[in-house]
Amino acid sequence: MGLGAASAGAFALGGTRVDGRDAAARPGAPFVTSQGAEPAVGPDLQEPAxxxxxxxxxETSLTARLGPTTAAGNAVTSRVYEGGFPGPTLRVRPGDTLRVRLVNELTGDDAATNLHVHGMHVSPRDNGDNIFLHAMSGEHVDYEYRIPPDHAAGLYWYHPHVHGDSELQVNNGMVGAIVVEGGLDALPGVGDVTDRLLVLQATQFGPDGVVLGLEDQSNDGALRLINGQLNPTIRLRPGETQxxxxxxxxxxxxxxxxxxxHRLHQIAKDGNPQAEVWSRDAILLAPGERVEVLxxxxxxxxxxxxxxLFGESFQAMPDVVMATVVVEGEPTDPQPLPVALLPFEDLSEAPVDLRREISFGISFPATGDPDFLTNGHTFDMDRVDQTVKLGALEEWTITNTTDEWHPFHIHVNDYQVVAVNGEPVRAWGHEDTTPVPPGGSITMRTRFRTFTGKFVYHCHLLFHEDHGMMGVIEVVE
Ligand SMILES: [Cu+2]
Known part of the structure; x- marks a missing residue:
């Protein structure tokens, strides 16, 4: 498809082109506490260390601390790793061992923390991706993740997973990317072009630069940042692929x-390469989801x-500028997009060992806060909700009985979505986080490969997770 037709698609969706914006920085300007729909154009996009x-x-360490960091170009105070908003990017390869010492220098209430490597196919036991471990204030935990040699290459991330305080800590900035190298990196037109990381975050600071309590933040008031920057500039040449x-x-x-x-040519989702390029005018990303696009x-x-704009009521998200893309310099002939990427195991025709029904619901007691439920229960770390046999291929239908979106996520094993709202869908690849529509469902198939042990599945809206929308799964021999 030519660029002309592609442009029409993007414009039809409400994208606007702007020219001649003042890209000058604003030295000495007061702290930006609210984004506004048209934030001033910021400096060039920078990436975490x-x-x-x-x-x-x-082998590395991540120190979690409420302390000074930089967001939206200003000195702020927030809960972050290694003083970075976001934290450092960890780059590994299939077959590597990743050792992380998590040092907890958080204090006061909500100080317990831990570490989850979102999307990674690693053991949930012992000091692996075990969210039942905790580092209390002043303690450290040494995690060791043995990455299988056949691990999918792509974008993953790390964040705390301590029940009751995940939302606070992630909102404040305790996040970082993990890039598993390999896979698509070997493809011409993918691995040999400029490679950028965009970590999207949303949080809110007071006029003094201190991160606001969750109860004082709002969807409209939050700063929506890329790599901690407000409306950064991203440059590319006419015809250049990034x-x-x-x-x-x-x-x-x-x-x-x-x-x-421009169209966004999606080549990977949740750390999983796709078999083909999916050219899209817009991409919805729920919390926890990742895409790679050309x-x-x-x-x-x-x-x-x-x-x-997205969502309604509590979930109404504003329409704001995230970045300013400047196309400039010597034009180049656009490289053809890759025809084939990497094949994936299509589970849609595979024999299913067991089917399960999972529900996401909300109950409103006569008094007090609502409870967020999976299959009628709030989370109990001492209860096993699903027991699965190692190696089984299962089909799970996750039904959303509420009028809000709930992004489903399961640890350790990826899955293939085979139906949405009961209608079969074509999968572009495997994934680990999928928004379940209000009043709807997703049906997915997954193979419980490699690892026994206990881990969790949950809604990745961390307010919901912290308030109970999570279940425990145990994979047994
Ligand atoms: Cu939810």
Whole structure:
């Protein structure tokens, strides 16, 4: 498809092209406490520091602390790892061992924390991806993740998973990306182009720069940031292809992304390469979801990357500018998009060992806060909700009985969505986080590979998770 037709699609979705914006920084300006729909154009996009494995091992530490960091170009105070908003990017390869010392320097209430490696196919036992472990204030935990040699290459992330305080800590900025190298990196037109990481976050600071309590934040008031920057500038040449790895690392915010005048050519989802390119005008990312897209620079000019209106009531997300894309410089002939990417195991025709029904619901007691439920229960870490046999291929239908969206996520094993609202769908690949529509359902198939042990499945809106919308699964021999 030519760029002209592609542009029409993006414009029809409400993207606007802007020209001649003042890109100057605003030294000495007061702290920006609210985004507004048209924030001033910020400096060039920067990326978090990278810590890469050497000779099969990455050994590092992450210190969690309420302390000084930088967000939206200003000195702020928030709960972050290593003083970074977001934390450092960890780069590893299949077969590597990742060792992380989590040092907990949080204090006061809500100080317990832990670490989850979202989407990684690693053991949930012992000091692996075990969310039942905790580091109390002043303690540390040494995690070791042995990444299988056949691990899918792509974008993953780390964040706390302590029940009751996940929302606070993730909202405040305790997040970071994990890039597993390999896979699509070997493909011409993917691995040999400019590779950018975009970590999307949403939080809110007071006029003094201190992160606001969750009860004082709102969807309209939150700053929506990329790599901690407000409306950064992303540059590419006319015709140039870039690979953008995009992570929704917010606690509770949906991003409904569109780039004016450009299509987003999706090549991977949740760390899983797709078999083919999926060219899209807009991409909805629920909390926890990741995509990798190829972007091809259009005509010279300035274009807005926006998150567009989404959701209703508690989930109403505003339409705001996320980044300003400047297409400039020497034009180049656009590279053809790859025809084939990487095959995946299609589970839609595989024999199913067992089917399960999971429900997401909300109950409103006569007094007090609502309870957020899976299959009628709030989370109990001492109860096993689903017992699964190692190696089984199961089909789960996750039904949403509420009028809100709930992004489903399960640890350790990815899955393939085979139906939405009961209608069969074609899968582009495997995934680990999927928004379940209000009053609707998703049906997925998954194979419980490699690892026995206890882990969880839950809604990835962390307010809901913290308030009970999570269940325990145990995989047994
Ligand atoms: Cu939910």
């Amino acid at each position: 990278v810590r890469a494995s050497q000779n099969g091992v990455l 690979r953008w790895r995009i992570l929704n690392a917010s606690a509770d915010s949906f991003f409904n992304l569109a780039l004016a005048g 972007v091809q620079g259009g005509a010279a000019g300035t274009y807005e990357l926006r998150t567009m």
